[in-house]
Amino acid sequence: xxxxxxxxxxxxxxGDTERPLDLGALSxxxxxxxxxxxxxxxxxxxxxxxxxxxxxxxGPKSVTERLRNLELDTSPSMPAIERxxxxxxxxxxxxxxxxxxxAWWDRHVVVQSAMFGPIxxxxxxxxxxxxxxxxxxxxxxxxxxxxxxxxxxxxxADGLVLDLRSEGYRALGPxxxxxxxRVVSIAGxxxxxxxxxxxxTAKGRLVSLLGRTGxxxxxxxxxxxxxxxxxxxxERVGNSWxxxxxxxxxxxx
Numbered sequence: 655x656x657x658x659x660x661x662x663x664x665x666x667x668x669g670d671t672e673r674p675l676d677l678g679a680l681s682x683x684x685x686x687x688x689x690x691x692x693x694x695x696x697x698x699x700x701x702x703x704x705x706x707x708x709x710x711x712x713g714p715k716s717v718t719e720r721l722r723n724l725e726l727d728t729s730p731s732m733p734a735i736e737r738x739x740x741x742x743x744x745x746x747x748x749x750x751x752x753x754x755x756x757a758w759w760d761r762h763v764v765v766q767s768a769m770f771g772p773i774x775x776x777x778x779x780x781x782x783x784x785x786x787x788x789x790x791x792x793x794x795x796x797x798x799x800x801x802x803x804x805x806x807x808x809x810x811a812d813g814l815v816l817d818l819r820s821e822g823y824r825a826l827g828p829x830x831x832x833x834x835x836r837v838v839s840i841a842g843x844x845x846x847x848x849x850x851x852x853x854x855t856a857k858g859r860l861v862s863l864l865g866r867t868g869x870x871x872x873x874x875x876x877x878x879x880x881x882x883x884x885x886x887x888x889e890r891v892g893n894s895w896x897x898x899x900x901x902x903x904x905x906x907x
Contacts, residue, residue: 655762655812655813655814655815655816655869655870655871655872655877656762656763656764656807656810656811656812656813656814656815656816657762657763657764657816657818657861657864658764658765658766658772658807658815658816658817658818658819658824658827658829658832659742659763659764659765659766659818659819659857659861660742660765660766660818660819660820660822660823661734661738661765661766661767661768661823662738662739662740662742662743663740663785664738664739664740665737665738665739665781665782666732666736666737666738666739666781667781668730668732669729669730669731669732669737669778669780669781670730670731670732670778671730673730673731673778674727674728674729674730674731674780675726675727675729675731675778675779675780676778677689677690679777679778680770680773680774680777680779681764681772681773681774681777682771682772682773682806682807682810684802684806685770685771685772685802685803685806688771688798688799688802688803689769689770689771691793691798692768692769692770692771692784692790692793692795692798693723693726693769695790695791695792695793696723696726696769696782696784696788696790697723697724697726698790698791699723699789699790699791700720700721700722700723700724700783701724703717703720706720707720708789709788709789709790709791710783710784710785710788711785711787711788712783716783719783720783722780722781722782722783723782723783723784725780726780726782729780729781730780731778731779731780732778732779733748733775733776733777733778733779734765734767734773734774734775734776734777734778734779735748735756735759735760735763735765735775735776736748736749737779737780737781738765740854741854741855741858742854742855742857742858743858744858745855745858745859745861745862746759746858746861746862746865747862751865751866752866754868755865755866755868756776756865758864758865758868758869759775759776759861759865760774760775760776762775762864762865763775763861763865764807764810766803766819766823766824766826766827767779767784768784768785768786768788768795768799768823768826769782769784771799771802771803771806771826771827772803772806772807772827785822786822786823786825786826787822795826796825796826799826799827800825800826800827800828803826803827804827804828804829806827807827807829808829808830811829811831811832813872813873814833814871814872814873814874814876814877815829815831815832815833816832816833816835816877817829817832817833817834817835818834818835818857818860818861833874833895834894834895835857835860835888835895835896835897836848836894836895836896836897837849837852837853837856837857837896837897837899838896838897838898838899839852839898839899839900840898840900846891846896849899852899856897856899856902857897859902860881860886860888860897860902863881863884863886863902864880864881867880867883867884869881874888874890874895875890878890878895885901886898886901886902887901
């Protein structure tokens with residue numbers, strides 16, 4: 655099973671000062687050339703404040719984040735699952751997770767980064783600023799990543815590929831046969847409504863549950879049965895699969 659996650663705009667500061675970014679140590683090492691090209695372009699556009707504001711969509715409070723891209727080779731690193739924060743990643747509580755949970759995430763979770771392409775949950779990465787829709791000089795992320803990232807992801811895929819990425823990040827590494835999961839609420843009359851506010855939180859809680867229970871599944875029916883034991887509802891509706899948000903309570907650490 656492989657679980658595909660988007661990154662987050664917000665990132666935890668700090669990390670291991672003795673382990674700066676090592677492109678050769680990241681998962682999917684065949685993407686080293688593509689990664690180096692993005693880093694070079696990101697560094698170029700981040701060197702001047704006005705260009706960085708436009709290209710990276712930075713506001714007055716976030717404009718200093720451009721400096722992260724100038725220090726990628728020397729700034730401290732930490733596991734990707736810890737680096738990303740926000741409504742999807744906070745429910746994971748990666749800093750408080752036990753060794754077995756972290757090992758499960760390391761084996762099964764892949765994050766689709768705009769800067770580095772797909773990376774493993776345990777890959778050591780620095781803080782950076784780049785989104786799927788950032789505009790880099792001489793390099794379009796929307797055409798740079800899809801072919802090599804898709805090839806790398808497809809080569810790794812073994813069994814079920816659960817795609818929890820947002821549309822923008824899914825486009826950077828499409829995986830044929832991957833199963834997207836819609837987060838819904840169910841009204842009293844049975845009507846289903848796709849959720850925006852709960853979407854990322856529910857997905858984060860699901861990935862937390864999968865890691866903490868050591869999920870061993872190879873198909874969506876098996877996944878639905880596995881999480882049902884924790885009271886979580888994942889069910890097929892036509893040709894799609896839904897995660898019922900109300901069934902996911904915060905996962906106890």
